[in-house]
Structure formats: C-alpha cells, structure tokens
Amino acid sequence: ADPDPLITEVQPWASGWGDAVDATPYGMPIEFESDVIRRNVEWLTADTISSINFTPIHALDGTITPQGCAFERHHSGAIELRKQDYRLMINGLVDTPLVFTYEDLERFPREQHVYFCECAANTGMEWAGAQLNGAQYTHGMIHNMEYTGVPLRTLLAEAGVQTEGKWVYVEGADASSNGRSIPLEKALDDVLVAFKANGEALRKEHGYPVRLVVPGWEGNMWVKWLRRVEVTTQAIESREETSKYTDTLADGTSRKWTWVMDAKSVITSPSPQAPIKHGHGPLVITGMAWSGRGAITGVDVSMDGGVTWQPARLAAPGTKMALTRFYFDTEWNGEDMLLQSRARDETGYVQPTKAQLREVRGLNSIYHNNCIQTWHVNPNGEAENVEVS
Amino acid sequence: DRNIAPMPDAAPRMNAEADFDFRLIASAQASNAAADGKFGIGRPALPEEVAAWDLDVAPDGTGLPEGSGDVLNGEEVFVDYCASCHGDFAEGLGNWPKLAGGDGTLDHDDPLKTVGSYWPYLSTVWDYVNRSMPYGAAQTLTPDEVYAITAYILYSNYLVDDDFVLSNENFLEVEMPNADGFILDDREESEAHFWTAEPCMENCKDSVEIMLRATDLGVTPVDEAAVEESAVEPATDEETTQVAAATPAEAEPEAEAEPASASIDTALAEEGEKVFRKCSACHQVGDDAKNRTGPLLNGVVGAQFAHVEDFRYGKTIEDMRDNGMVWDEENLSAFLADPRGFMKGTKMSFAGLRKDEEIAAVIEYLKTYP
Structure with a gap:
C-alpha cells in the first residue's frame, strides 16, 4: 500500500496557524458537524410557530443533550423575555400571594439534577406503522440536561399552601400560556423551577429565563417562561390537558392525566440516518434508554427482530428520570440485521412491543408510544425503519 | 454521608444580636422570617396583579367573568x-x-x-x-x-x-357530548403485564417478518446535504423526485438578483420573510395570494390606502384613502409599530411590531411583491 500523504506530507494545519482565541467568543460546532441540527417535519403542523422539531439523536453520544440542538416545542413561538422583565407569581390557596423577580429566585437554596424531557407525542407518528425513516424523527422529541433551579416546594412554602390546596396550575408568559394542572403531591416532591441548563442560562427556545422541570412526566407540563403557579382545589382542565395530551383508546374513550413517561429505549446508531459505513468487522451498536418511573436498570439488544436478546452494557448506572447510554459491542460481517433494544427500569417495567401496546390501546392514542423500535440493516450497512411481526 | 451538608429546607436563622440590619428586617417581618423559617424573599402580589394574570376558568365555572x-x-x-x-x-x-x-x-x-x-x-x-x-x-x-x-x-x-x-x-x-368520555390513567392495571420480572431472552418468537417499511411511505423529510454526502445511501426514486422538485426554489435567489429588483436589500428582505410569519395567519403575498382575514398585500408598498378592490375595509382606512393617504415607508412603519394608535378603529387585531429592525425588514420583504 502507498503511504498515506496525510501522514507523510506536512499538512497546512501542522505548519501554519489556527484561529486566535476570541475568534468565536461563544463557539458554535465546527463546520464539519453542520448536519447535526434540529429538523422538523413540515406536514405535521400548520405553522412552525406552533410546532415541534427533533433532536439529532442519531448523531449524538453520551447522555447530555447540547442546548443548541435540543428539540423545541412551542405553542405560540419562542418569546424573548428579559430577566429584568421576568416575574413569577404564586397565588390561589396560599397564605400570602407572592411575586418573585429573577434575582429573587437566585437567592433561594438551589439544587441540580439531570433529567430527560420527552414530548408525550414522541414516536406518536409510528402507531399505525413504520412511518418516519430516522431515529431523529421517530424518537427525537427528547432531550436530557443538567438543570439548576429552586425546588417548587420551597417557593410554595414561602407563600404558605393552605390545607384545601390539592393541585397547582402552572402557566407560561407566552401567548399560548400552555397551562397545566399538576397534583400538589408532585409539586411538593421533585418539581424544579429551573434557570440554568447544562451550566448556562436556558436558551430562548427552552423557556429563558425560567422554566418548570417536572421529572419523568410528559414534556408539555414543563412549562416554559413560567410566570404563575396557582394553588387550586381542582384541575383546571385546560386545553392542553383535555383536547390535547389525552390518549384515545380503541373504544373511543380516552385516558386523561397520563403524566408519567414509561420506560423506553432506541438504538441511535446504526439507524437510518447513521448507516454502517466502515465495512465488516467490529461494530459499536449504541443507543439510549430512559424511564419516567425511575432509573434504568438494564437494556437488552436483539439483532434478529426479537427472537433472541442479549444484555447491553450501560455506560454508567442508570439514574432516576435521566437518559442512560448503552453500548453493544459486536462484530458485523454483512448479515441482515433487525436491530431492537428493550429497556427495563427499577420498578420491573419492561418496554413493550408495538403489538402489546396496540392490544390495550388501539391505534389512535397518539401519545405515550414507548414501543420497541426496529431498524432493518441490510448487507450494505444501510438502515431503515421497519415494523416486524 | 456526614461530610455532605443537606439541602436547607428553611431559612437560616441569623444571630439577630450580631447584625443591626437584620434586627430591622426581622422586626419588620416579625410574623414571618424569624418565626416560621421562611426566607422573606419576594413581595406580596397586589390584588390588581393577581386579577391581571389569574384568568383561568375551571370546569365548575370558577374564574368566569360576567358577560x-x-x-x-x-x-x-x-x-x-x-x-x-x-x-x-x-x-x-x-x-x-x-x-x-x-x-x-x-x-x-x-x-x-x-x-x-x-x-x-x-x-x-x-x-x-x-x-x-x-x-x-x-x-x-x-x-x-x-x-x-x-x-x-x-x-x-x-x-x-x-x-x-x-x-x-x-x-x-350547556352539555358537552363527550363529557363522560374520559377515564383516569389506568396503565398500572390495564398494562400490568408490562411489569415482567424475567423478560424473554431466547426463542421469543417462531419467526420474524418485515410487515411495513417507512421508505414505502416516503413521508420523511429529505435532507439534501446528507443525500449528497452519503456514498452508501443512494437516493431512491422518491428522494430524487423531491430533490428535483426543490431545485427551482434554490434557484430563486438568483432570479431575484435581476436588475428589476436591484433596489431591494435581499438580506433584509429575507429577515422580513421571517417576520412576515406573524402576519401570514391573516395576510397573503405572491402569485396565489388571496384576501383572507386581512387583504392580500401584493403591491402594498407605495399604494394608496385600502388598495385591494374586493376587500371589505373598515371606514377609517377608507376615509384616510379618500384623504390621499399612501402606504409609503413612513406610514407603513408607523402603522406596523402601533396599528391602533396610527389608525383608530382598524380591524387589524395585531398588536404591532416592537422592533424597528423588524419593521424595516418586513417592508423590504413586501417590496419583493410589487
């Protein structure tokens, strides 16, 4: 073989200068990674102002989602709200209705946690059959960040919750307001009023300067631009908890208050947007698993469409309501593969097949599709989204 | 772990004797911070403020105003x-x-x-x-x-x-037909079989067949950059068609660079296209533009007020037209900044654009539809 000129010849970068410091005071990914971006599916919604896009999970590894490519969902556009203009009101069944400024929030004792945020509609387009050809589109309505914020219970205690209070109603400052009712028990448990994600301020599209973090529960409840928390005796039954985010069963009745995101996993590579390009030999199969019920305890991988399963390797022990990365190191010599992953969590829940879900729920549930995903990998290394018997 | 301090769940209690300022604060909030462990952060919400924001209406009618x-x-x-x-x-x-x-x-x-x-x-x-x-x-x-x-x-x-x-x-x-059509989340019972102590690991099925393929539907957005880059992903017929269909759109900027539109700041107009999304629920531009809630806006820049013949305008704007008012950039800017201030009684419900840059951009965009 000829010697590699990349090695034998002095390359420009080994001789000249690179960028000076401050070339990009706040850096963007290098140009060669310009395809690692959020994407949307235009036919899904009438308008990009009230719409959703998808995290490029096929191109990411590890567990933390960079804010710049973490999926966005707005109901009335991502608003610009300055910290100076930010106000948070606690009212309703409290001893003293209170108003906090942004600076006020930073004076309360704060916590930090890594949590996933998954839209209840993630994988929703796949109920009736394999539809979108890419992990970004089938499973990309999810991100996983390290949040810093004040426990909601601290703020509620400051206002003094009265004994008749059973719910909180939370809403945002944008025109959609996106109000949701949350049982007081959850509000006093692990809900965070967050102002930092992955160490820096929230991005505009994720609710700058303050959003709600509702661990393990559907993303719609993670109200962005949080402006008000009202303690009430009853659920408000807003648009987002009646006409949307309710799950219709085959007989026409619908489940409501389906808040918890069940255990789920997906292989991110290989996948349709991340085919095998390196030929035969060692192959790293990787993906991510998560559960709103608690920590992931294990992930199994099948290469034959679910006939045989083998345990994958977790990159780190699972933690509650956070993404877990898994790896399955194998050898591939051009075999046809039907790749699947199956998550298990600490409550003993096992990720179901699509057939199992349909048996209970029918085809029209839209939300909470946490079925096992199948990628068909052909001898060329190309992967496609398929549904198997 | 004894070496880790727990999260405080109440305000720290200072030694009031040691801090003169704190004594003042403490006396001002005697019923608060000192006694009940609260932090004393924030201020009481005024009734007018609560009324302005607390608008939600509950199923039992709580929150409904008179009317x-x-x-x-x-x-x-x-x-x-x-x-x-x-x-x-x-x-x-x-x-x-x-x-x-x-x-x-x-x-x-x-x-x-x-x-x-x-x-x-x-x-x-x-x-x-x-x-x-x-x-x-x-x-x-x-x-x-x-x-x-x-x-x-x-x-x-x-x-x-x-x-x-x-x-x-x-x-x-009022009786809503589907009022009884909802049940509470019953996954814990109806899906109890998903909690399986020992999931199947071997011989879990007799056979496996591919039933459906996403590529047969062809509804996935085509990523043109990825198609070009990827050597192992030859474009399918469908992808080729869609890429081909997208080509004329790509060629558009070149067409716009023709002499006729030389006075248009293309970059600014592109910014304006984004701003126009706010308008597009009610206004259309382009060859197929029709009157919607608002009139179509082709040719609006430089036109007299109420320029679309078959649109039902309000009286105010028609009066202004009869007084010779023209949509020059000055009038457009003033209107877009404060619609109701500029034109008392306008039917346009839009609150206005806050930023001068957005106004300039959207006007530049409108100019591209002469």
Missing part, C-alpha cells in the same frame, strides 16, 4: 378573527385545528376530535379563546366577544340553536 354573547354576533367576530385558520364554519382550514364536526368518530380510525366531538368541558373553550386567541393577537378580545365566539362554536357543532345566548349565568347548563 354574554350570542351566536349571530359570535359568527361575525369568528369570521373576523378566527376563520382565516379555523374556517367560516369552524371546520378548519388545511392543517389548522377543526373545531366542529367529528360527532361519533372517536372509535373510528383517525377520529376527528373537535370541541363538539371531544372536548369534555365548555370552560376549556372559553378559557383558551380568552387567553390564547386570536393566534398572534392573544388577550385582545373582550369577555362578551369570548362568550359570543364560544356560542358560535357550540352552534357550529349543532349543540345550540341560532338564537342561543351564552353567559356566565347559563354557562354550566
């Missing part, structure tokens, strides 16, 4: 503010939400979920229209208009007659 509106008036308001997306009869246009119809479809494939067929509580309709509609101009309706729109949506669903008047008095009397 009323009838179906006929509702139709007028609906056509003005809602029909450009939801259709004149609440039937929904394109991908915008359908608010009427779908009765009896909930157990069908692809059920049609509307206010009539699906929504369990009328309070939700009132609440959402009041706080979040019209789209792009939320919180501009009066309570009576919201009652009227709600009455019209009920009428569109054949739930009330055309002489119906909805008010806070009779609100709870």
